[in-house]
Amino acid sequence: MVSVLGTQENPLRVAVVGSGPSGFYAADALLRSEKNVIVDMFERLPAPFGLVRYGVAPDHAKIKSVIKIYEKIAERPGFSFLGNVTVGRDISVQELKNFYDVILLTYGAASDRKLGIPGEDLPGSYTATEFVAWYNGHPDYRGREFDLSGKVAVVIGQGNVAADVCRILCKTPEELKNTDIASHALEALAQSKIQEIYMVGRRGPAQAAFTPVEIREFGELAECDPVVSPVELELNPASRAELETARELTRKKNIETLQKFAAAGASSKRKKFFVRFLRSPVEIKGNGRVEKVVFEKNELTGEPGKQKARATGQKEEWPCGIFFRSVGYHGVPVPGVPFDERAGVIPNQEGRVTESGRVIPGVYAAGWIKRGPTGVIGTNKADSDETVRHIFEDISRLPAAPRRDPRLLLESLKGKGVRVVSFPDWKKIDAREISRGQPAGKPREKFAAVADMLDALVVG
Ligand code: NAP
Numbered sequence: 001m002v003s004v005l006g007t008q009e010n011p012l013r014v015a016v017v018g019s020g021p022s023g024f025y026a027a028d029a030l031l032r033s034e035k036n037v038i039v040d041m042f043e044r045l046p047a048p049f050g051l052v053r054y055g056v057a058p059d060h061a062k063i064k065s066v067i068k069i070y071e072k073i074a075e076r077p078g079f080s081f082l083g084n085v086t087v088g089r090d091i092s093v094q095e096l097k098n099f100y101d102v103i104l105l106t107y108g109a110a111s112d113r114k115l116g117i118p119g120e121d122l123p124g125s126y127t128a129t130e131f132v133a134w135y136n137g138h139p140d141y142r143g144r145e146f147d148l149s150g151k152v153a154v155v156i157g158q159g160n161v162a163a164d165v166c167r168i169l170c171k172t173p174e175e176l177k178n179t180d181i182a183s184h185a186l187e188a189l190a191q192s193k194i195q196e197i198y199m200v201g202r203r204g205p206a207q208a209a210f211t212p213v214e215i216r217e218f219g220e221l222a223e224c225d226p227v228v229s230p231v232e233l234e235l236n237p238a239s240r241a242e243l244e245t246a247r248e249l250t251r252k253k254n255i256e257t258l259q260k261f262a263a264a265g266a267s268s269k270r271k272k273f274f275v276r277f278l279r280s281p282v283e284i285k286g287n288g289r290v291e292k293v294v295f296e297k298n299e300l301t302g303e304p305g306k307q308k309a310r311a312t313g314q315k316e317e318w319p320c321g322i323f324f325r326s327v328g329y330h331g332v333p334v335p336g337v338p339f340d341e342r343a344g345v346i347p348n349q350e351g352r353v354t355e356s357g358r359v360i361p362g363v364y365a366a367g368w369i370k371r372g373p374t375g376v377i378g379t380n381k382a383d384s385d386e387t388v389r390h391i392f393e394d395i396s397r398l399p400a401a402p403r404r405d406p407r408l409l410l411e412s413l414k415g416k417g418v419r420v421v422s423f424p425d426w427k428k429i430d431a432r433e434i435s436r437g438q439p440a441g442k443p444r445e446k447f448a449a450v451a452d453m454l455d456a457l458v459v460g
Helices: 021-032 050-054 067-075 093-099 128-135 160-170 183-190 212-220 237-245 250-264 379-397 406-415 423-440 450-459
Strands: 012-017 037-042 079-082 102-105 125-127 152-156 196-200 224-227 271-276 279-285 292-301 308-319 322-325 352-355 358-365
Touching (some): 012 093, 012 379, 021 067, 021 379, 037 406, 079 423, 102 379, 128 160, 128 183, 152 308, 212 224, 237 250, 352 379
Parallel strands (some): 102 358, 196 271
Antiparallel strands (some): 292 308
16 A cells, blocks of 8 residues: 655654664764655663663763754653563564554664684683673663683773773772763672773774773773784874875874874783784684684775785794683574674665665664664764655655554554563653762663563662
């Protein structure tokens, strides 16, 4: 059935799947339009905000203030939050199509990329994504244990996630105790014996993916010094050309900070944070757990801006007590929607989901599941705006969903025993978390179990 959607009598009904930044920016763009739009935002956890809550580091409170903007969006007429509903389990995408004219997938990238080296699965080898989720109190990871009893931590990758992981390992409990870090993580980190933290890049300092603010922070830690070898900061001609022609100053500023660290040398602080370059791990060794990492040294080849790491054959072995790979997130499929396994994204043309190159009417994507795990929170705004623009361009051609009464969906979920968490419900959980944090001087103490969040609703 094709009818005019987006009118008073026949609002455009949109199911947004995922409540992270891209979901909220998409909701904002949809609800700001002159058309009449209903946005129902589905989230598998009772808590909204995705990686802002479970990815942004606890000591980066300022970044999390973006939540205030999302709360304003959630107050808009036409917006509803349906938390604690897993699309693909509690309700399929096919079923959603009965209730919504548009399915907009904004559920991010929940998994991570592997290195594919021997020993990667030994105990003591972890992913940055699981460590981040653990210290942020994500319910799926609260039971994880990280063996912090060794002296040396090796983190592979030089993006901002690697920087977050390293900084959390470098900081003292004193520096973390007034953040919203999960208490289980704070307790475990307080017992940590790690003294040397290595952040290792396969390419050189001019190619490191971290941003200037994030690397500068390592110069301001209470009990940890950054250590950089001046020799490792020497640039090949192509890297010098990259810096000279760079449109943005990020890489230049990174190099300046690294040069400052190299010039300062290490003082007598208890912990050391080492930044190392041009090395790829080729094997993790150990008798039942991680003990050593074998690296192969690299050299850079290729044009400026396209330089790749090429193995030199020269190997070295480092002692290692705990190993993290931090080489990027990776999207996961949702049943009933095409998926590009290799890229970890839903195939799409500027947000219009495609199958074998053909657009599927009424199905869209935005955020990391659309473009891959790149960019900062704000990058998602333009990305979601693009997808929403296309939804409105397509509106006259969209087939209308048959079951338009919003109560029908809620009844169907209730019938399946799903306890849907609304935005007002979430605000109750939020208030409880904030008051739980007060005695310890924390902005909040997150509930790290879904059952505890739901209990908080019963208690009032
Ligand atoms: P990222 O920025 O893409 O960094 C990935 C890192 O992994 C790069 O250094 C990359 O090196 C390296 N890598 C990839 N494959 C590798 C391999 N096989 N062996 C060795 N190294 C490998 O990803 P991310 O750190 O996961 O961050 C994701 C996004 O979130 C980024 O846009 C980031 O800026 C953002 N974020 C921002 C903040 C913040 O603003 N504070 C915090 C966290 C995350 P190559 O360059 O050589 O590929």
